[in-house]
Amino acid sequence: MRAPTASCGSSAGSGARPECRLEGDWTLRALAPRADEFRRLLARAGPAASWKLDGVTRLDSFGATLLWHAWREQWPQDLSADDELRAVIGRIEATAAEPLPEARAFTLTDAIVVLGAGLLGFANHLAAFVQLAGQLCLDIAYLLRHPRDWPLREISANLYKVGARATPVAALVGFLIGVVLSYLSALQLQAFGADIYIVNILGLGIVRELGPVLVSVLVAGRSGSAMTAQLGVMRVTDELDALSAMGISRTVRLVLPKVVALTVAMPLLVLWTSAVALFGGMVSAWVQLDLGFGFFLDTLPRVVPVANLYIGLAKGAVFGLSIALVACHFGLRVRPNTESLSANTTASVVSAITVVILIDAVFAIATRSIGVPG
Known part of the structure; x- marks a missing residue:
């Protein structure tokens, strides 16, 4: 496991945009000890910086989420990363884009559905219980005729x-x-x-x-x-x-x-x-x-x-x-x-x-x- 590193600074030349270069394993296990430090460092750079991810050897969903939040949920204009890393970050983008389900009031129909499900579940348990008791009665009747099998x-x-x-x-x-x-x-x-x-x-x-x-x-x-x-x-x-x-x-x-x-x-x-x-x-x-x-x-x-x-x-x-x-x-x-x-x-x-x-x-x-x- 390679320790993750991040260096963000200004590029050479007047008026050039800042450059962030990431290296190492950007995974939960590697980032956990310094997660807050990396979060503050990446947030200062933002999506306007030039991002170089060529040195990243591993990237999981935690590291991709950290980058996506630092980019303020938008792709930076200047990003250097291979297709595998882009695919991992793309999955985080797709997940973040899904709207949360809207909360709705508990209606009478919902109460009837819950009550019906409970009654059906109870009937299912009762039928299986009666079946088990009946099978035991049949087994006892068989054993009474064959005492050696007790x-x-x-x-x-x-x-x-x-x-x-x-x-x-x-x-x-x-x-x-x-x-x-x-x-x-x-x-x-x-x-x-x-x-x-x-x-x-x-x-x-x-x-x-x-x-x-x-x-x-x-x-x-x-x-x-x-x-x-x-x-x-x-x-x-x-x-x-x-x-x-x-x-x-x-x-x-x-x-x-x-x-x-x-x-x-x-x-x-x-x-x-x-x-x-x-x-x-x-x-x-x-x-x-x-x-x-x-x-x-x-x-x-x-x-x-x-x-x-x-x-x-x-x-x-x-x-x-x-x-x-x-x-x-x-x-x-x-x-x-x-x-x-x-x-x-x-x-x-x-x-x-x-x-x-x-x-x-x-x-x-x-x-x-x-x-x-x-």
Whole structure:
């Protein structure tokens, strides 16, 4: 790389126009350290000078733009440059000559177009999601007739990744949530002298609602995104196409193990996280309200019917099934480029959390009269 140089001065003779002689590589990499210096030097000369570019060895769009601005967006009358350099500067001239698009107001038609595009996109996602769910049903029906073809190793590996490896972070978050919920509840209950009702609040809140939803959000961000990213990378590296070429079903080998593993692991994670969260609440209640562990454990089964535990476990299974299906759906929609991979991974997490909240609302309405003490 030759360092760029520029010398601008008056030519010999009275009344002669100034002369600018450029040499070296006029590229972004070479000009960056002294770009402001060259910009001021060339601007003082302007298009009236005599420009000698015969010594320029390389010229990129940055250097051509620098010259074009120094010439005040017009060709100088006296320019010595070969055809290749003139072609590069000519492209900058053509780009600068293109008018900017005129801004226009957002009309009702634009709103209808945006709404229609969103509805069509949602319908496309819904159709692909239903197709994926239907294919899984067909695969399960086939595997029930051919038990030897079950992908047990893949299911076991996914069960370990989404279940066993998620227990530490689930326990930590559950314990802290239990402590915070117990602490905030104790502040209000103390004001009314209703300390013992903290068992009711923690039991119903954690076992029935907070435990399943909290675990689902954690799993959607941790395991759901990992599932989408794994399938997306396999799309980018053409591994999915290779499986199809070898006659191996990608839903049986890739999607089904993830769905089965997360559906089985989620109730166990819900049970584990709820137990740790209740323990955190017990510790906080003991510190804040001086309620012993024995009183807490003795009161909990009486104020929280066992039906709430069944509801929480059922929510966990449904949430796990939904998160796995959403994650695999977006993973299979990844196109072979990194931008699509990142966009679909983000959409997978957001969509999974949204679906979990919607399903939880349906559960709340359907089970409003079950497991609630009278």
